[in-house]
Amino acid sequence: MKKIPALFDSDSSAKKRAKSPMPKRLNSPRNVLSENTSNIKVFARFRPLNKMEENNPSQDFCIFPDIHTVLLQPDVIHTFDRVFPPTSNQLTVYDSVGRDAIQDVLNGYNSTIFAYGQTGSGKTYTMFGELRDSNGQGIIPRSIQEIFTYINQSDPECEFVLTCSMLEIYKETLFDLLSLQRPDLKIKESATKGIYVEGLTQLSLQSQDELLRIVELGEQTRKVAATRINQYSSRSHTIFMLEIKQRLPNETEKKGKLNLVDLAGSEKVGKTGAQGEILEEAKKINLSLSCLGNVIHALTTNNDHIPYRNSKLTRILQESLGGNYKTSLIVTCSSHVTSMDETVSTLKFASRAKSIKNHYKMNVKMSSEMMQQMIKDLKLQLQLAHQELEQLKRKSILDIPNENNLIKHYDSQINQEKGNKSKHPSMSLMTDKSCLQIDLSFFSSKKASQPENIIEQKENEINYLKQIDDLKIQLGQSKMECQRKQVKITQLNQKIDSLEKMVNKLQRGENNLRAEQNQILFDEINSLNDQLNILNNDIDDYQNNQLKDKMDQINIDYSRKLEQIINGEITQSKLTKIITKSQTIEQVMQKLSLQNLLNTIHRAITTNLVNLKLPLDISKKISDIMEESLKHPLIEQGVMDYITNYESMKPNRCEEQKIEALKLDKQRYSQERQNLVEYVEKLKDRNDQLLQQLKRQNLIIQQKMTQFQLMESKYHEPTTPLMVIDNQRPVSQHSDRSLCKPNTARKPSTFFRYEELL
Ligand SMILES: Nc1ncnc2c1ncn2[C@@H]1O[C@H](COP(=O)(O)OP(=O)(O)OP(=O)(O)O)[C@@H](O)[C@H]1O
CATH class of the missing domain: 3.40.850.10 (Kinesin motor domain)
Known part of the structure; x- marks a missing residue:
């Protein structure tokens, strides 16, 4: 690409160019230099x-x-x-x-x-x-x-x-x-x-x-x-x-x-x-x-x-x-x-x-060449304009022949011939002269009427000028009329604008009204829903209350019986303790039973005596001493104490009966507990059935709501088509009803609740 040095250095500013007088009637450059106006795109x-x-x-x-x-x-x-x-x-x-x-x-x-x-x-x-x-x-x-x-x-x-x-x-x-x-x-x-x-x-x-x-x-x-x-x-x-x-x-x-x-x-x-x-x-x-x-x-x-x-x-x-x-x-x-x-x-x-x-x-x-061309164009146009003007001027003035000049012309020609050729002027000239004289007489007669013609002509001229003036006035008037009309058009445009604004406002108002109507309907639907909710809640409450009462009763029974069981268990633990104690006593008594003791001692002594290999009489003596010592009152007393204690610790008849009764109680309570658990299970099943019933009822309500909305939308079918809701279909195919679906724009609260339940 070639470069050009400092192309626009000496360029005058855009403002300057705009102020300089630009030739108005140019061919291509004219458009180039004129100013245009357009809105931002x-x-x-x-x-x-x-x-x-x-x-x-x-x-x-x-x-x-x-x-x-x-x-x-x-x-x-x-x-x-x-x-x-x-x-x-x-x-x-x-x-x-x-x-x-x-x-x-x-x-x-x-x-x-x-x-x-x-x-x-x-x-x-x-x-x-x-x-x-x-x-x-x-x-x-x-x-x-x-x-x-x-x-x-x-x-x-x-x-x-x-x-x-x-x-x-x-x-x-x-x-x-x-x-x-x-x-x-x-x-x-x-x-x-x-x-x-x-x-x-x-x-x-x-x-x-x-x-x-x-x-x-x-x-x-x-x-x-x-x-x-x-x-x-x-x-x-x-x-x-x-x-x-x-x-x-x-x-x-x-x-x-x-x-x-x-x-x-x-x-x-x-x-x-x-x-x-x-x-x-x-x-x-x-x-x-x-x-x-x-x-x-x-x-x-x-x-x-x-x-x-x-x-x-x-x-x-x-x-x-x-x-x-x-x-x-x-x-x-x-x-x-x-x-x-x-x-x-x-x-x-x-x-x-x-x-x-x-x-x-x-x-x-522009290049100087182009400028020169433009100047040429201008000069040509100027010349043409002058010519046009001259023609117009000439058309307006009557062209009267100047007969004197003609006579003079012919006289000079005759005289010329007289002087140049012979003393007798040529026939043709003479004829011409006679013709001319005839003409002259015609012109003379005409000349006699000329002042009138001139006056008439002048009058015509004046009329013509008057007409021009009239036309000018008319032009001025029509220009003023034009201006007035322009002003009127502007005013009308303004009026149209304001009317359009009003229409828009009304449209918006209508839309608002529609929105309000829709709102009222929504509110109605909502209040109906609320009522429905309240009713449903009442039903729920009633059923729930009944259930709750039953459950509460069961709970009370259950806890009471549980308490009894717990109490029973405490008694049972006491009983167990007693039994354990008695068992221990029995074991102790067994261990300490006199017979065992004696036998043991006796066996030990006998064994020892045998082991000692003592003489028989000594062994006999020792054996006797042993037997005697076992009959000592202290030992006997000890044995008697143990027996007494054991008797006192052993459960008596009454206690045994109590234990038996407690055992029976325990069995009964376990049975009852089992019954209660089964009852609660049954109640749960019943509750589930009720929930299912509620869901089914809700579905029916939903269907009825949809039917109601359909009926309501039919009832409010708009008269003028407005716009589209999907970009595939043309504007006129949709009503504004479809733009504002009540079921999607605002869901009744009940639905959320039931949907949650569902
Ligand atoms: N018409 C489009 N088609 C596909 N991708 C687009 C288009 N317009 C924007 N994106 C993507 O979205 C992201 C954000 O666009 P972009 O950076 O041009 O936003 P921005 O308006 O210039 O944000 P910022 O003001 O921060 O400069 C870019 O990853 C860009 O590629």
């Missing part, structure tokens, strides 16, 4: 649901009836130049938004595309997208591609210079994204350059790849800060600026500027969960965006003061908002119900922006 793009939203399924609140409309349930409609539903791809968006903008820039216009929306709604995806992926590329890489295709296909004699810059506005400070140093840049304004950023790097480009690499570099340098909403949420505004200068073979020069603006997230500060520095950041970002909103408001309400200077963003983009730019706004949204508030406010913002008017013209500097 507004587009709305809805991104597909993300993972988090998919995992949280909800009813769609955005419906897309056609390519210009989005309907927010139940009845808010927004229309834009184009609405892109979540299924729209990058190419579709570029074809509708980017392609025209690039054509404008290549034709010498200035153009700006804004992307506005909450964090994570797809602004960056729409503007940048995936730079190196042909399907995922956003507007910027596609624009670059289109520009280079245009350059490659144009006349080789054309010369192009392409420069680009990337700017970031972060916390009301400007940063150069194409420079490693990041000094705080300043906004300046000059007569020649208009509003510009001083010291901002402008890189000239030779190829598409170079431009893509520069965009990537800028993208990497972007300031990002994590918030809870979007981990990589960009907290700054990014402006990608491209300038294309062209010099055509006829020396005409064109300059087009393109601003592609990726704004920071428009969500409310509170929703980001930001704190500390991030909160400060969010406030400043919001300041820029709220200034943008104020500028748009001021522009759309014809305010005298437009507050461009209140933020860096609006100051830099001043020309794009109401100035010499063709501007497009893409608002990006999510159709998931969790983003409903943000989507509603984003679409409101977009609707307001629709009425901004920009006044733009081509930035063209």
Whole structure:
């Protein structure tokens, strides 16, 4: 690509050009130089649901009836130049938004595309997208591609210079994204350059790849800060600026500027969960965006003061908002119900922006050749106009023949002939003269009546002039009439507007009324449901109370009997103790029984005596002593004590009877306990049966409710079709009834209760 040095250095400012008298009747350049007015184009793009939203399924609140409309349930409609539903791809968006903008820039216009929306709604995806992926590329890489295709296909004699810059506005400070140093840049304004950023790097480009690499570099340098909403949420505004200068073979020069603006997230500060520095950041970002909103408001309400200077963003983009730019706004949204508030406010913002008017013209500097051609054209047209004027003048004055001149002419000719040829004038001349004299007499007679003719003619002239004056007056009057009509039209338009507003209001009122009626019906249904609930509760209560009483009684019986059993068990444990004690006593007595003792002693002594191998008489003596000693009163007393104790410790007859009775009691209580357990089981079964019955009753109630709602919806069938609830079917096929299903919009509380039960 060839470069051209300092093409527009000596260019006068846009304002100057606008003030200089421009030739009005030119051929092609005329259109080129005139100023045009058009509204900002507004587009709305809805991104597909993300993972988090998919995992949280909800009813769609955005419906897309056609390519210009989005309907927010139940009845808010927004229309834009184009609405892109979540299924729209990058190419579709570029074809509708980017392609025209690039054509404008290549034709010498200035153009700006804004992307506005909450964090994570797809602004960056729409503007940048995936730079190196042909399907995922956003507007910027596609624009670059289109520009280079245009350059490659144009006349080789054309010369192009392409420069680009990337700017970031972060916390009301400007940063150069194409420079490693990041000094705080300043906004300046000059007569020649208009509003510009001083010291901002402008890189000239030779190829598409170079431009893509520069965009990537800028993208990497972007300031990002994590918030809870979007981990990589960009907290700054990014402006990608491209300038294309062209010099055509006829020396005409064109300059087009393109601003592609990726704004920071428009969500409310509170929703980001930001704190500390991030909160400060969010406030400043919001300041820029709220200034943008104020500028748009001021522009759309014809305010005298437009507050461009209140933020860096609006100051830099001043020309794009109401100035010499063709501007497009893409608002990006999510159709998931969790983003409903943000989507509603984003679409409101977009609707307001629709009425901004920009006044733009081509930035063209004509060659001297073209200028000369224009001058020639002008001169020719001037000449033609003069001629036309002369003709008109001549037509209005009666052309009277000057007979004296003719006679003089003939006399001079006769005299000439007399002098030159002979003393006798030629016959022809004489004849001519006689003819002339006849004519003369005719003219004389005519001349006699000439004063009258002249008067008549003058009168005609006066009349004619009068007519012209009349016509002029009429023209003036009709102009005034026109103006009056214009005023009337404006007033009528205003009236129509106000009537439309009233109609809208009424419509809204009607909708509200409908909503109110629906509300009343809902309330009725709810009160019926409440009554039903109360009845059901009463039934429940009654049945429950009966059950409860029974259960309470059982519980009381049970606990009483349990107590008895427990008491019985205590008695039994006492009994066991007694038995154990008696057993011990018996064992002791056995051990200590006299007979055993004696036998043992006797055996021991005998054994010992035998072992001692004593003489028989000694052995006999010892044996006698032993026997004698065992008869000692102390031993006898001890034995008697043991016997007495044993007798006293042994359970008596009465106690034995008691033990027997207790044993019987225990058996009886166990039997009763068993009976009780069986009874409780039976009651449980009964309870289950009752629950089943309740469920069946509930089903019947539900069916009846559905029938009731159907009947009610038939009864309230609307007269005018409104809009659609699904995007497959045309508007007229749906009634607004379907937009507001009572059974889905508001479920009667009973259903929840029974569903829970079910
Ligand atoms: N139309 C779309 N199709 C497919 N994916 C999309 C679309 N729009 C957005 N996304 C994806 O959603 C995520 C968030 O998008 P993006 O970063 O563009 O949002 P953003 O509005 O620029 O957010 P921020 O304000 O934080 O910069 C990205 O992963 C992006 O790839």
